[in-house]
Structure formats: structure tokens, C-alpha cells
Amino acid sequence: MSKSQFTAIQTNSTARGFCLTSAFWMVIATLAGLTAATELIAPDISGNVSWLVFGRVRPIHVNLVLFGFVTPGLLAAAFYFLPRLLRTELYSEKLGIAAVALWNVAIAAGIIALAAGHSQGREYAELIWPVDVLLVITFALLFWNLIMTVRRRQEPILYVSVWYACAAVILTGVTYCLGNVVWKPDSGALVGIPDAILLWFYGHNIFGLLLTPLSIAVAYYVIPTAIRRPLYSHTLSLIGFWSLLVVYSHIGTHHLLQVPVPTWLKVVAIVDSIAMVIPVMVFLINIWYTAKGSLGEVHADIGAKFVFTGTIMYFVVSIQGSIMALPQVQRVTHFNNWVVGHAHVGVLGFAGMIALGGLYFILPRITGKPLYSRFLADLQYWFVFLGTIGFTTVLTIVGLIQGNAWLNGEMIYRVLPELQIYYIMRAAVGLTVFVSALIGLYNIVRTLYFNPGEAA
Amino acid sequence: MSLRMTPGAVVIGSLAILAAVVFVVVFWPYASTDYTPSEIYRARSSVEDGGRAIYIANGCVYCHSQSIRAFDWDLGSERIAQAGDYVADRPILLGSERTGVDLSQEGGEHPDDWHLAHFINPRYTRPNSIMPRFAFLGDDKIHLLTRYVQSLGLKQADHRMARQVYWKQEAIKAYEAGPVANVKWLAEHVPPGWRNLANPYPTTEAGLARGHKIYQEFCIGCHGPIGDGMGPAQPYIYPPPLNFTILQGREISGGILYYQIMNGITGTAMPYFKRELESQKIWEVGNYVAVYFINQSDAGAEPKGIPSAWEP
Numbered sequence: 127m128s129k130s131q132f133t134a135i136q137t138n139s140t141a142r143g144f145c146l147t148s149a150f151w152m153v154i155a156t157l158a159g160l161t162a163a164t165e166l167i168a169p170d171i172s173g174n175v176s177w178l179v180f181g182r183v184r185p186i187h188v189n190l191v192l193f194g195f196v197t198p199g200l201l202a203a204a205f206y207f208l209p210r211l212l213r214t215e216l217y218s219e220k221l222g223i224a225a226v227a228l229w230n231v232a233i234a235a236g237i238i239a240l241a242a243g244h245s246q247g248r249e250y251a252e253l254i255w256p257v258d259v260l261l262v263i264t265f266a267l268l269f270w271n272l273i274m275t276v277r278r279r280q281e282p283i284l285y286v287s288v289w290y291a292c293a294a295v296i297l298t299g300v301t302y303c304l305g306n307v308v309w310k311p312d313s314g315a316l317v318g319i320p321d322a323i324l325l326w327f328y329g330h331n332i333f334g335l336l337l338t339p340l341s342i343a344v345a346y347y348v349i350p351t352a353i354r355r356p357l358y359s360h361t362l363s364l365i366g367f368w369s370l371l372v373v374y375s376h377i378g379t380h381h382l383l384q385v386p387v388p389t390w391l392k393v394v395a396i397v398d399s400i401a402m403v404i405p406v407m408v409f410l411i412n413i414w415y416t417a418k419g420s421l422g423e424v425h426a427d428i429g430a431k432f433v434f435t436g437t438i439m440y441f442v443v444s445i446q447g448s449i450m451a452l453p454q455v456q457r458v459t460h461f462n463n464w465v466v467g468h469a470h471v472g473v474l475g476f477a478g479m480i481a482l483g484g485l486y487f488i489l490p491r492i493t494g495k496p497l498y499s500r501f502l503a504d505l506q507y508w509f510v511f512l513g514t515i516g517f518t519t520v521l522t523i524v525g526l527i528q529g530n531a532w533l534n535g536e537m538i539y540r541v542l543p544e545l546q547i548y549y550i551m552r553a554a555v556g557l558t559v560f561v562s563a564l565i566g567l568y569n570i571v572r573t574l575y576f577n578p579g580e581a582a
Numbered sequence: 583m584s585l586r587m588t589p590g591a592v593v594i595g596s597l598a599i600l601a602a603v604v605f606v607v608v609f610w611p612y613a614s615t616d617y618t619p620s621e622i623y624r625a626r627s628s629v630e631d632g633g634r635a636i637y638i639a640n641g642c643v644y645c646h647s648q649s650i651r652a653f654d655w656d657l658g659s660e661r662i663a664q665a666g667d668y669v670a671d672r673p674i675l676l677g678s679e680r681t682g683v684d685l686s687q688e689g690g691e692h693p694d695d696w697h698l699a700h701f702i703n704p705r706y707t708r709p710n711s712i713m714p715r716f717a718f719l720g721d722d723k724i725h726l727l728t729r730y731v732q733s734l735g736l737k738q739a740d741h742r743m744a745r746q747v748y749w750k751q752e753a754i755k756a757y758e759a760g761p762v763a764n765v766k767w768l769a770e771h772v773p774p775g776w777r778n779l780a781n782p783y784p785t786t787e788a789g790l791a792r793g794h795k796i797y798q799e800f801c802i803g804c805h806g807p808i809g810d811g812m813g814p815a816q817p818y819i820y821p822p823p824l825n826f827t828i829l830q831g832r833e834i835s836g837g838i839l840y841y842q843i844m845n846g847i848t849g850t851a852m853p854y855f856k857r858e859l860e861s862q863k864i865w866e867v868g869n870y871v872a873v874y875f876i877n878q879s880d881a882g883a884e885p886k887g888i889p890s891a892w893e894p
Contacts, residue, residue, distance in 0.1 A: 300600060327604075375600060385676060462680065532654075
């Protein structure tokens, strides 16, 4: 990569705003997850409180993780590195701050609406229409800011992180409109089987066209910068970028293999889910070869350590995902906690760890001071790492118990008592991740505002 | 490397790929969808739609699928889902996880009073359930939600509901005629072959312990811990759950208990358990009820044929 000599004063207000957004919503998101996990052990705990009922808490958890914690975390890093990679200033910090504010208003409104029972009932597309509109406007503002920054660049060559960040924001703006059926404000849905096809096209692309490209963008920036070495291969960057967009975006129907959708669509989804190995391995080979021989430097930077661990989780979740697309495998894994485990490797282990890595990488560079506490950042690393491993292990076991029992003709009700001990362990893991979010929020706020450290 | 990425290549290229993908995997299936309703389809009433809105608002879809597959065994698996079942569903509520049962065919599986008790507290009717309580919805919304749930399965649900309504009347008549007539009515509906079936399981200590466990997991919510029909679901259910402690000397054979547990008593809150309990489990919970609550058991009674190697 081209090393930036750019030294003009940057306020980084947008990046700071997204840092705080991410750190704050991570606390609420993991608290919602912990609450839902606890309700599976002690269902009467929600008492007669409507907004505490599992069916409302679960979408709050999922939407906050996706749109409150992970996406803003990744955007924070993007708004930091984009001007540097382009050797210019951000087009408009004011516009950026407006987007951060709008984003937070949208998320808060969406969550309050879900708690009050206003949901469109489609996974990842639950948020009601006014919130959808706010989020789409925010995506438009973000894209405008990014693309205008690109246009004002002093650096002629666009680094791979810039491609991914710009593509993620514009493509998600479009797929969000489509997936939420914004032209149908009341329902936000189509009718019948096409609604399922559209929903899983969209749901799948929240990972494929938002979290993954943004995470890859952050990894492509953080790892070479931390170890001060150029990227291994420009060609691999190109192959990885275009193959990701082509392959990842069209395989959402692998969520519907056991549903009466057209067979050709299932075949395409299965075959190209296997083809996902190409964009995944191309990126990983590129980033791992870049880091080859420099793992000491990766380890020395807490941000890079988070990010590098995230790339390993990306390997795990992607290979697992390809295997899960096989119909024979899905006969066991579909409809149970195996998939929930898979989601936790992807969103907490991969995108979540890279989001946190991005935050910890940019914070000292934004403030010009060391982190408030490297120890607390390390502690959060281990809690999140163990949380990911814990969720994966426990939920995979639960999923195998459920899936194999059902396939053998056992009833859901009869299997429930066998799961409780694992649900308890899962809640314990959730507590770990919630505590890590509290640690992270404290550390990030102290780093930004009450940082006693000496300026570097 | 001569390939240069320009802003135009990134943005226009990405959007072009997305457009092609949307056309092939979203628009094409959408445009070629056959919206012919299946043979079980009927339109939902406005009341049922009101219940569906409550179902969506409270996230029932996160634990209950509506998507029966060719290899399912549990509730609703008599009918494999077809595209034509969903032609009025906006949004479609297939679900992605089964913490609870699939509800595609729940309509008419239980009478309304069972659902009321179950919504007030799911553990009243299903002691091991981990479903939240829905008492907070209030009577009106529980009523709407029940109408929606009772419509699941559409025409097949209507068929089952008609049966529930008919047998509910019969069961109430029998109950209100007094305990003697009620017990007689209940027993007479068991075919003679089943009534006289020799009870193949001895009432061993281990067998009774297993029966006790089954009773706690399936029966206690209605029939209560001492078998007097005063479980927590009792106030919501009519006719009320049977009091086993008055059955002594009324010729309640193991075969009658077996048949009633297996098939349930349609119209009352007593569900069938033949999906959830295999033969031995039904006999042993029947033996538990007979020994502890009725205090009269025909386990091991003649004629027995050649003694089974099972017997102690």
C-alpha cells in the first residue's frame, strides 16, 4: 500500500462519533442478548412485561448487534482511514456528524418501536418504515461523503480498502431499500414465496454486502499499516473484490432449501455457496501472506490483534457456511441452534472482532495518545474471543442434539429438557460478552475524553 | 499490474453486478411465481388477520416456523408445505428457528380453552415449555391471537375446528350429567378391543418412577400433582380436567387409560400424545395414574399369555 505522508490536522469527528455509537450500542445489544438467553432458561422471568417478551427482545438484540454495534464500529475505521488513504480531508465532517446523529436517532427509534410491538416481522428487516427511510437517508449521506472525499483525493491510486468501503455503503443502501420493500410502507413485505426469496436475498447480503466488505476494508487497512509492510498482492485484491460481489450477493436462497422455491434457484445457491471459497480464500491468502513473518507486530498492536483474529474467524464461518449450504448437512442443521452458533462466529467473531479492532487501532491515532488502558482492551479481547468460542461450541452442540433428534423422529417438546444445561452455559457466555462490552465502553470513553496519557 | 480501479469502476461496476444479481435471483423468481392457491387455501377473516398482526408484533416467528418439510415428524407434519399455501401471506412467516413447534397446522389441534390456559402461562398446559407468558396481551388480544392460531392450516384447520366444536358440546353435556355418566361416556368411546387390552407392563418401582416423570412433564398442568384435576390450567378449561381420585371401582382398565392418553379426547383440553409418547411411556404413565391416583391397577392381570422376559 502507499504510505500516507498526509499530515494536515484532521478532527475525525465522524470517526469519533461512530466509535462512541458502536461502543454504546454494543452494551445495549449484548444486554438484550443476555436477557433473551436468560429467558430461555427461566421463561417466567419476563413476567407480565410486554417489552421484555422473548419475541421482542430477540430482534432488538439482532438489530442492535448488526446496526448498532458492528456496522458503526466498522464505519468509524472507514471514516478514519479513507481520508488518509486518499491523502485528503474528509469531504465534510459536519455531514459525517449529521449522519452519525441520524443513524443513532434511527436505531433508537427502531428499538423503541420493536419493544413497543411495532415490527415488520421479517428477520433483519423488522424495523418499521420511518426508520427504514431514516437509515436509507443516512446511507445516502455516508455515501455522498465518501465519494466526494474520493473525488477530492490527492492520491491517484485507490487502495483496496476504499473500494470495499464505497461499495459496501452504496450497495447496502440499495439492498436495504429492496429488502425492506420500502415502497410498501405498511407491511414492508411482498406476498408469499417471493417474499421469502427477497427476504433472504436481503438478509444474506447484510453480511455479504455490508459487514463483510467493511470488515475486509478494515483488515486491508489495519494489518499492513500495523506491520508497516505493503499488501501481498494487488491481483488477489482485485479477484477477491469482484468475486465477492458476484458470488456472495446471489446465494441467499440457501436459507430456503427446504421450502417450495424454484429448484434452479436452490441449485444456484448451493453450487455458488461452495464457490464462496474463492473470494474468502483469496482475501485470506492475501492478508495472511502480508502478515507472514510479522505476527509479533500484529500481536503488539491490540487493534491488529483483534483484526487478525477476526480474519481467522472469517475462515471458520465461511467454510462452515459453505458446508451448511449442502442439503444433506442442512437436514440436521436447519431450524436449530447450529445456525445461531454460525451467526455468532460470523457477527461477533469475524465482523465484531474486526469492528473492535478498527476502533482500538484508530483511537490512539485519533487522540494522539495511547489507549486509556491497553490491559482493559486486552481483557475485552479475551472475553470476546472466549465468548465467540463459547457460543460456537455450546450452540453447535445444542444444534446437533436438536437436529439429530428431530431427524430421528423425536419431538421438539421432548428434547427441550436436554437443552437446558447448554442454554445455561450460553447465558454464562453471554454474560462474559456483556461484561466485555461494558469494559470496552469505559475504555473507549476514557480514551477519547478523560485520557490522562501523554500525547505522542 | 495495469488494472486500475477508478471510482467509476468501483461504483458503477458494483451496482451493475447487483442489478444483474437482483434480476436473476429476485426479480425472475418473483415474475415467474405461480400464485395458484393450494387445495387447503382459503382467505383469512379480518379477525384472523388481526391475530396475525399480534403474532408478528410479539415475535412468535422467532420460535415457531410455518414450514413443514418432507422429513418432519412433529406437529403438522401430515402436510408438507406447498407454495400455494402461502399466497395471502404478507409477510410470509416461514421462521428460521424451532424453539417451539411448527404451527403450519396448529388450527384445531386443541380447543380454544386449551389455548387460553396456554397463553396465560404456557407451563399450565405444557410443563416443560420455555415459551413466555402472554397474559399481558389481555383477553381481547388473546382472543384474536387464538383465532389466528386456530386458522393455521386453513381448510384443514376448519375441518379440525368443526370437530373440536362438535365434541366440545358432547363433552360438556357428558360432564354436566354428573361424574357417573361422564366416566361412562368417556369409557364407552374407547373401542372394545382397546378397553380389554391386556396391560403388558408390570407396575414395578422403576416403571412407576418413569411414569411419574412422564406425568410431571405432560399431565400435571391440568390434572394436578395429586391427580384431582386441580392443576394450574383448571380455571381456564371447561369441561375441567378429569379428577382421577373418583375413578376407583368404575372399571377403568389400563387399556382405557392407554387409549385416551394416546388419542386424546377431542373437544376437551386433553390432547393426543401419540406423537410424543411411545407405547411403553403411555402404559407406564397410565400405570402411575392407576396406582397412585385411582388406587386400582390391572397391570399384570390375566390373561397374560406366555410371560414376557421383561417381567421381574
